[in-house]
Amino acid sequence: AQSVAQPEDQVNVAEGNPLTVKCTYSVSGNPYLFWYVQYPNRGLQFLLKYITGDNLVKGSYGFEAEFNKSQTSFHLKKPSALVSDSALYFCAVRDKRNNDMRFGAGTRLTVKP
Amino acid sequence: KAGVTQTPRYLIKTRGQQVTLSCSPISGHRSVSWYQQTPGQGLQFLFEYFSETQRNKGNFPGRFSGRQFSNSRSEMNVSTLELGDSALYLCASSRAGTNTGANVLTFGAGSRLTVL
Numbered sequence: 001a002q003s004v005a006q007p008e009d010q011v012n013v014a015e016g017n018p019l020t021v022k023c024t025y026s027v028s029g030n031p032y033l034f035w036y037v038q039y040p041n042r043g044l045q046f047l048l049k050y051i052t053g054d055n056l057v058k059g060s061y062g063f064e065a066e067f068n069k070s071q072t073s074f075h076l077k078k079p080s081a082l083v084s085d086s087a088l089y090f091c092a093v094r095d096k097r098n099n100d101m102r103f104g105a106g107t108r109l110t111v112k113p
Numbered sequence: 114k115a116g117v118t119q120t121p122r123y124l125i126k127t128r129g130q131q132v133t134l135s136c137s138p139i140s141g142h143r144s145v146s147w148y149q150q151t152p153g154q155g156l157q158f159l160f161e162y163f164s165e166t167q168r169n170k171g172n173f174p175g176r177f178s179g180r181q182f183s184n185s186r187s188e189m190n191v192s193t194l195e196l197g198d199s200a201l202y203l204c205a206s207s208r209a210g211t212n213t214g215a216n217v218l219t220f221g222a223g224s225r226l227t228v229l
C-alpha cells in the first residue's frame with residue numbers, strides 16, 4: 001500500500017528563521033515526489049519535484065526539498081521564511097509502477113513577523 | 114495562457130439533490146483529474162479522464178461520476194447529496210498523455226460545495 005504522511009498539522013516559525021515541513025512516504029521502488037502549496041481560496045500550485053539524481057531539489061520561491069531514500073523522506077525547506085510563505089503545504093507521491101498519486105493531509109505553515 | 118477554470122466557484126445544495134461541476138483544462142492538456150478536499154481527509158483522488166475515457170478511479174461511491182468531452186472539458190456529478198459531501202472539489206489538468214510520471218498537475222481554484 002502507498003501512503004504519504006505529513007506528521008505535523010501545523011508549523012509555526014518566525015520570519016527570517018529557517019523552516020522545515022516534513023513528509024515521509026511508504027511506496028516500493030523509487031517514486032516521484034512533489035510538493036504543492038495552497039493559498040487561501042486558491043487551488044494547489046506546484047513548488048518542486050524529485051525525479052532522480054541529486055537529492056537536493058530546488059523549486060519556486062526559494063524552497064528546496066531533500067530526498068532521503070533510507071529514511072523515505074522528502075522534507076521541504078527554506079533558509080529564511082517570509083510572512084507570505086504562510087499557506088497550506090501538500091506532499092505528494094506517485095508510484096511509478098501504477099501511476100497512482102497520493103497526497104498527504106497537508107501542513108499549515110504560519111510565519112509570524 | 115488561461116489556467117484551469119472551474120465553475121461554479123461556490124454553491125449550496127440540500128441533501129438528496131444532485132450537483133454538476135465543470136472543469137476546463139489548460140489548452141492542450143488532455144488529462145483531467147478530480148480531487149475532493151476536506152479539512153480532515155486532505156486531498157482524496159476521485160477520478161482521472163483522458164481522451165474521454167476514465168483511466169483511474171478513487172475509492173468513492175457510485176454517486177460520484179464524471180465524464181470528459183472531446184474538447185477535454187470535464188464534468189463531475191454527485192447524486193443524492195449527503196452532508197458529508199460538503200468539500201472543495203479540485204480539478205487538475207496535465208500536459209502529457211495521462212496523469213502519470215513526473216507530470217506536474219495544474220489545479221483550478223476549486224468549487225466549494227456546501228450541503229445543508
